Amino acid sequence: xxxxxxxxxxxxxxxxxxxxxxxxxxxxxxxxxxxxxxxxxxxxxxxxxxxxxxxxxxxxxxxxxxxxxxxxxxxxxxxxxxxxxxxxxxxxxxxxxxxxxxxxxxxxxxxxxxxxxxxxxxxxxxxxxxxxxxxxxxxxxxxxxxxxxxxxxxxxxxxxxxxxxxxxxxxxxxxxxxxxxxxxxxxxxxxxxxxxxxxxxxxxxxxxxxxxxxxxxxxxxxxxxxxxxxxxxxxxxxxxxxxxxxxxxxxxxxxxxxxxxxxxxxxxxxxxxxxxxxxxxxxxxxxxxxxxxxxxxxxxxxxxxxxxxxxxxxxxxxxxxxxxxxxxxx
Amino acid sequence: xxxxxxxxxxxxxxxxxxxxxxxxxxxxxxxxxxxxxxxxxxxxxxxxxxxxxxxxxxxxxxxxxxxxxxxxxxxxxxxxxxxxxxxxxxxxxxxxxxxxxxxxxxxxxxxxxxxxxxxxxxxxxxxxxxxxxxxxxxxxxxxxxxxxxxxxxxxxxxxxxxxxxxxxxxxxxxxxxxxxxxxxxxxxxxxxxxxxxxxxxxxxxxxxxxxxxxxxxxxxxxxxxxxxxxxxxxxxxxxxxxxxxxxxxxxxxxxxxxxxxxxxxxxxxxxxxxxxxxxxxxxxxxxxxxxxxxxxxxxxxxxxxxxxxxxxxxxxxxxxxxxxxxxxxxxxxxxxxxxxxxxxxxxxxxxxxxxxxxxxxxxxxxxxxxxxxxxxxxxxxxxxxxxxxxxxxxxxxxxxxxxxxxxxxxxxxxxxxxxxxxxxxxxxxxxxxxxxxxxxxxxxxxxxxxxxxxxxxxxxxxxxxxxxxxxxxxxxxxxxxxxxxxxxxxxxxxxxxxxxxxxxxxxxxxxxxxxxxx
Numbered sequence: 001x002x003x004x005x006x007x008x009x010x011x012x013x014x015x016x017x018x019x020x021x022x023x024x025x026x027x028x029x030x031x032x033x034x035x036x037x038x039x040x041x042x043x044x045x046x047x048x049x050x051x052x053x054x055x056x057x058x059x060x061x062x063x064x065x066x067x068x069x070x071x072x073x074x075x076x077x078x079x080x081x082x083x084x085x086x087x088x089x090x091x092x093x094x095x096x097x098x099x100x101x102x103x104x105x106x107x108x109x110x111x112x113x114x115x116x117x118x119x120x121x122x123x124x125x126x127x128x129x130x131x132x133x134x135x136x137x138x139x140x141x142x143x144x145x146x147x148x149x150x151x152x153x154x155x156x157x158x159x160x161x162x163x164x165x166x167x168x169x170x171x172x173x174x175x176x177x178x179x180x181x182x183x184x185x186x187x188x189x190x191x192x193x194x195x196x197x198x199x200x201x202x203x204x205x206x207x208x209x210x211x212x213x214x215x216x217x218x219x220x221x222x223x224x225x226x227x228x229x230x231x232x233x234x235x236x237x238x239x240x241x242x243x244x245x246x247x248x249x250x251x252x253x254x255x256x257x258x259x260x261x262x263x264x265x266x267x268x269x270x271x272x273x274x275x276x277x278x279x280x281x282x283x284x285x286x287x288x289x290x291x292x293x294x295x296x297x298x299x300x301x302x303x304x305x306x307x308x309x310x311x312x313x314x315x316x317x318x319x320x321x322x323x324x325x326x327x328x329x330x
Numbered sequence: 331x332x333x334x335x336x337x338x339x340x341x342x343x344x345x346x347x348x349x350x351x352x353x354x355x356x357x358x359x360x361x362x363x364x365x366x367x368x369x370x371x372x373x374x375x376x377x378x379x380x381x382x383x384x385x386x387x388x389x390x391x392x393x394x395x396x397x398x399x400x401x402x403x404x405x406x407x408x409x410x411x412x413x414x415x416x417x418x419x420x421x422x423x424x425x426x427x428x429x430x431x432x433x434x435x436x437x438x439x440x441x442x443x444x445x446x447x448x449x450x451x452x453x454x455x456x457x458x459x460x461x462x463x464x465x466x467x468x469x470x471x472x473x474x475x476x477x478x479x480x481x482x483x484x485x486x487x488x489x490x491x492x493x494x495x496x497x498x499x500x501x502x503x504x505x506x507x508x509x510x511x512x513x514x515x516x517x518x519x520x521x522x523x524x525x526x527x528x529x530x531x532x533x534x535x536x537x538x539x540x541x542x543x544x545x546x547x548x549x550x551x552x553x554x555x556x557x558x559x560x561x562x563x564x565x566x567x568x569x570x571x572x573x574x575x576x577x578x579x580x581x582x583x584x585x586x587x588x589x590x591x592x593x594x595x596x597x598x599x600x601x602x603x604x605x606x607x608x609x610x611x612x613x614x615x616x617x618x619x620x621x622x623x624x625x626x627x628x629x630x631x632x633x634x635x636x637x638x639x640x641x642x643x644x645x646x647x648x649x650x651x652x653x654x655x656x657x658x659x660x661x662x663x664x665x666x667x668x669x670x671x672x673x674x675x676x677x678x679x680x681x682x683x684x685x686x687x688x689x690x691x692x693x694x695x696x697x698x699x700x701x702x703x704x705x706x707x708x709x710x711x712x713x714x715x716x717x718x719x720x721x722x723x724x725x726x727x728x729x730x731x732x733x734x735x736x737x738x739x740x741x742x743x744x745x746x747x748x749x750x751x752x753x754x755x756x757x758x759x760x761x762x763x764x765x766x767x768x769x770x771x772x773x774x775x776x777x778x779x780x781x782x783x784x785x786x787x788x789x790x791x792x793x794x795x796x797x798x799x800x801x802x803x804x805x806x807x808x809x810x811x812x813x814x815x816x817x818x819x820x821x822x823x824x825x826x827x828x829x830x831x832x833x834x835x836x837x838x839x840x841x842x843x844x845x846x847x848x
Contacts, residue, residue, distance in 0.1 A: 195346050196381070202341035203385055206352060210339055243340045284422065287385060292459055294385040295426040309346065319343050 006087035008126030014089040015106050042133045044070035049140040050078045057139050063304035065105045071129040076111035077143050085112045121151040133157045141167045160310050162189035169229040177328040180321050187310035190231040196298050216270035219249040223265040225257035232262040238327030351787045353384045354463035360470035361391030367409035373779035375410045378427045386458035388430040402433035438474050444485035462494020476517040483521035499528040502593050508804035515797045528786045533594035534793040535778030538740040542601045563687045565704040567848050569696035578661035586672040590692040596803040612792040623802035627677040634813040641671030641831040643695040644822025653826040670694045673834040695826035700848045701736040715758050728760050741765050
């Protein structure tokens with residue numbers, strides 16, 4: 001369904017009609033059907049770029065809907081500069097394994113070219129599901145730089161970006177720091193990707209007397225691959241510095257690696273022994289502490305998994321804020 | 331910026347990381363049995379898969395069978411691959427996990443065996459840095475519980491010189507009556523303090539049972555109605571479609587009242603009816619549960635027949651299958667007086683619940699597997715919309731009903747009246763508002779054993795039963811058990827595949843109620 005003039009009432013009416021239709025289709029002609037279940041736990045705004053980006057984003061959105069049933073509003077930034085805004089409403093449904101009832105989430109898609117995109121924000125005010133949180137995942141670097149970004153971000157309780165995909169990743173960190181300092185809630189998937197690394201480091205230090213170890217610590221080393229802007233290394237370094245304090249150096253060393261991930265190794269060097277966490281090219285992570293070694297697997301995380309972690313945190317995250325503050329100054 | 335860190339782990343991130351579990355070992359007595367293979371090892375492997383276990387985590391298995399470490403590891407691998415639910419099996423991860431699995435064969439009554447265990451644990455502590463922390467898991471015959479704990483004490487295994495913790499997990503049944511439960515508790519408490527004794531009731535580990543607490547105490551709209559003013563009665567149903575499945579000999583001695591109501595269902599009932607704890611902490615929650623269990627009215631012998639129904643299934647044809655009666659099951663005496671069905675009307679003697687019947691039933695070979703709690707509210711005080719002939723008596727003129735579904739299809743439903751748009755006029759029809767756990771939270775739900783094992787390793791006993799709770803629940807069912815033991819029943823009294831004996835329907839009918847069909 002497309003129209004030259006897009007009105008929120010019309011889209012909401014389309015959605016209502018859709019639910020009635022879905023209910024009829026499900027219950028007619030089947031005595032085993034248990035109907036459809038309309039599920040909404042938040043409004044989820046997803047900013048995408050026209051083209052390839054929207055396919056991957058659609059897949060991630062479909063995955064997220066299963067765990068976070070939402071009114072999803074996809075905001076597509078078209079490549080043209082025309083004044084036309086297009087809008088349509090539809091439902092995403094799935095049948096959970098072993099169940100007889102379909103679960104459906106509502107989805108609205110709004111698209112506009114660069115010039116008309118600012119008008120989308122005014123439409124959104126009538127489309128946001130009442131009394132529920134609003135999360136804005138800005139997956140598109142072009143939209144991050146668009147003048148409407150601030151308005152869209154202002155409507156959301158939390159904004160999620162991936163700083164490594166921003167046009168200027170380093171400036172992105174500074175921007176995020178300013179936003180957090182101003183009291184806004186932001187998440188950065190470049191930080192989220194590090195949770196397993198950080199958790200592994202924390203587990204290592206469960207095994208030892210930290211005070212004694214830190215008395216002997218000379219430095220921490222992060223080996224990373226991929227340039228020019230190693231966001232993950234910045235964040236990890238910021239985190240280690242925020243924990244260890246200023247007196248221990250944290251060195252980031254660039255290494256060549258064929259693997260897709262950025263962090264290769266973390267090493268804590270002392271006069272007596274080193275603690276090392278090393279991720280091989282197959283994704284297996286080995287932890288070496290003196291004579292002991294343990295192995296775990298970091299399977300590749302897709303965007304949906306990362307966003308899911310961010311969606312679970314709708315309050316302040318002081319550890320992220322401290323690491324970001326330092327990372328933004330590197 | 332943070333100052334130089336002290337001896338606490340400064341790298342922890344409680345917002346994003348899983349709860350921290352210190353390095354430790356789990357020692358399973360009776361590791362060759364079904365529970366270990368079907369539940370414990372798959373749960374522990376899954377926890378490792380999700381990186382919830384600390385590095386160096388180790389498992390020591392024991393049974394009488396002579397096995398090497400390698401043979402035991404292989405046996406566990408086969409069972410984990412077979413019984414792990416909703417999870418992939420990762421061979422590489424298993425390889426690492428299996429390096430921490432050990433086996434010590436031995437006789438539970440032999441003191442030398444415990445010394446061998448001690449030696450093995452010391453080696454593991456040295457090699458894998460477990461810090462001397464050990465969780466003993468008693469997956470043995472219940473008759474061994476007390477003596478195993480006494481041997482643990484006598485061999486010095488109950489304490490660790492370096493300050494590591496020692497805890498013991500005990501599977502139900504915790505005694506077979508009040509006196510035996512007290513004796514068991516008394517023998518265990520000579521070796522370990524109550525805070526280190528974890529009596530596992532896997533029902534309390536179920537996500538949806540925990541959700542009852544969230545539902546009641548995380549919301550404000552239900553609690554004001556949660557009392558005798560608004561609630562007519564409560565029905566707790568735990569039905570199983572299967573029979574005794576080869577456990578006839580065991581079940582013959584236990585019965586439904588002992589096997590389900592004394593422990594699982596009374597704990598569920600306590601969760602539904604307890605007062606709000608002052609804070610969400612282990613002892614605060616358990617104090618309230620215990621208080622509620624102590625408030626259950628104890629039946630007099632002459633009241634039992636009016637308040638409790640004992641049943642046993644007979645043979646029947648269900649669909650195209652001929653089902654055996656209980657007495658025809660292998661290992662069961664043809665004269666068995668065992669209850670495969672039990673229904674009890676409980677009352678809670680406190681200001682909140684005085685006079686509200688709690689109908690609790692459980693049975694085998696029922697039409698389907700379902701566990702739920704149905705809270706039936708009182709009718710509206712004025713039948714405002716009953717002017718249509720027959721409307722007041724219509725089955726559709728039903729009062730509000732809140733269903734907490736424990737399994738399957740976990741969720742919550744609220745039935746209320748709505749105007750029926752068909753036909754004009756003010757006709758009401760009940761409609762249901764459903765919350766479905768699976769659709770709102772698509773994440774995998776951890777198994778009860780995953781939850782409970784993790785809790786025990788973390789030292790959180792909120793979901794474990796305490797000595798006073800066990801004794802209070804035995805006290806509540808003991809008059810029924812005694813009366814049933816002294817009465818000869820004419821069994822079978824319900825057909826396999828039915829909802830239980832007629833006497834059970836009569837028990838509710840005497841108060842003007844009827845069982846809902848779940």
